[in-house]
Amino acid sequence: MTDKIPFDLDAALAALEQDERAVWPKVSEKLQMRVLGDAAEVAVARARTTAPVSRAPVRSGGFHWFGLSDVWSGAAIAAVTLCLFVGFGVGYEAGPELMAQAGLGDTAIAFAEDDGGGFSPFEDVL
Amino acid sequence: MPAMLDASSDAALEISSADEDALLLSKFAAGDQGAARELTDRLLPGVLRQAWRILGDEAEAEDVAQDAMLRLWRQAGDWRAGEARISTWLYRVTHNLCIDRIRKRRPTTAIENVAEPEDPTPSALERLLNSEESRALARAILALPERQRQAVVLRHFEGLSNPKIGDRLECSVEAVESLLARARRQLTVDMNEK
Numbered sequence: 001m002t003d004k005i006p007f008d009l010d011a012a013l014a015a016l017e018q019d020e021r022a023v024w025p026k027v028s029e030k031l032q033m034r035v036l037g038d039a040a041e042v043a044v045a046r047a048r049t050t051a052p053v054s055r056a057p058v059r060s061g062g063f064h065w066f067g068l069s070d071v072w073s074g075a076a077i078a079a080v081t082l083c084l085f086v087g088f089g090v091g092y093e094a095g096p097e098l099m100a101q102a103g104l105g106d107t108a109i110a111f112a113e114d115d116g117g118g119f120s121p122f123e124d125v126l
Numbered sequence: 127m128p129a130m131l132d133a134s135s136d137a138a139l140e141i142s143s144a145d146e147d148a149l150l151l152s153k154f155a156a157g158d159q160g161a162a163r164e165l166t167d168r169l170l171p172g173v174l175r176q177a178w179r180i181l182g183d184e185a186e187a188e189d190v191a192q193d194a195m196l197r198l199w200r201q202a203g204d205w206r207a208g209e210a211r212i213s214t215w216l217y218r219v220t221h222n223l224c225i226d227r228i229r230k231r232r233p234t235t236a237i238e239n240v241a242e243p244e245d246p247t248p249s250a251l252e253r254l255l256n257s258e259e260s261r262a263l264a265r266a267i268l269a270l271p272e273r274q275r276q277a278v279v280l281r282h283f284e285g286l287s288n289p290k291i292g293d294r295l296e297c298s299v300e301a302v303e304s305l306l307a308r309a310r311r312q313l314t315v316d317m318n319e320k
Contacts, residue, residue: 009314009317012259012260013263013282014282015259015260016263016264016267019260024178025174025187025188026171027170027171027174028188031174031191031192032170035192035195036159036162036163036166038192039159039195039199042202043162046202050203
């Protein structure tokens with residue numbers, strides 16, 4: 001009668017671990033290059049998406065005509081207002097004559113009789 | 127007492143290693159390519175081994191390892207340090223990628239068109255082992271339920287501590303101890319029968 005030798009699991013696992021270690025796949029240079037290539041691509045893509053977008057500086061409050069600065073907005077608005085006043089002034093004086101020349105004499109006369117000469121589209125408003 | 131000291135120093139080493147991985151990943155996210163190289167040196171061998179053990183094919187294991195690392199690079203910008211360990215996250219990603227590969231391998235042809243079933247293909251490890259006992263033990267490990275097999279591999283082949291195995295498998299240390307105890311009992315029974 002022979003006694004069976006009890007199985008030593010720890011010893012067998014240690015031996016198997018040693019065997020496995022001998023045949024472990026090694027990280028090839030090609031695989032390393034592939035992995036690092038991916039890392040570089042991801043880094044480039046991230047840099048592209050997170051690059052700061054150039055923007056005009058944030059303006060302080062106030063009205064900015066067509067994006068002009070405060071000073072230029074003010075100047076432009078003043079110039080346009082002046083042109084309008086001059087234009088309406090000229091129109092008020094020369095209105096009936098110009099309308100008569102344009103074949104609208106009756107209308108001009110009606111306006112002229114109504115308020116004593118000339119007309120202005122903003123007459124009531126003014 | 128010395129065992130306790132060993133355990134605490136092991137845990138400290140694991141924590142510092144995890145911190146170092148997280149630091150390197152944040153450096154990579156900030157554009158440091160040197161950090162990517164260092165992380166690759168630290169993590170890629172383990173990922174490759176894990177995939178190789180599951181898939182049994184070196185070329186496929188390389189593809190999975192590359193894919194897992196690619197996911198890590200993509201995750202770098204959103205990584206929240208302190209919430210999870212990189213090695214744990216990578217272990218799960220690799221495992222899932224391997225399972226996906228195994229599922230894709232399964233034939234999709236109709237059952238009547240399938241030829242005679244082939245003998246189960248031995249794993250890469252099995253084919254390479256010289257000793258009969260090692261081959262038998264490798265087969266017995268592969269036959270274990272998945273969680274038990276993972277616990278045995280992480281403990282005896284990756285040399286991880288029980289807390290770290292629990293971290294990887296998302297279970298308590300007690301559950302790891304239980305998995306290992308059941309696995310060892312089963313392995314002993316299987317090997318004694320041979």
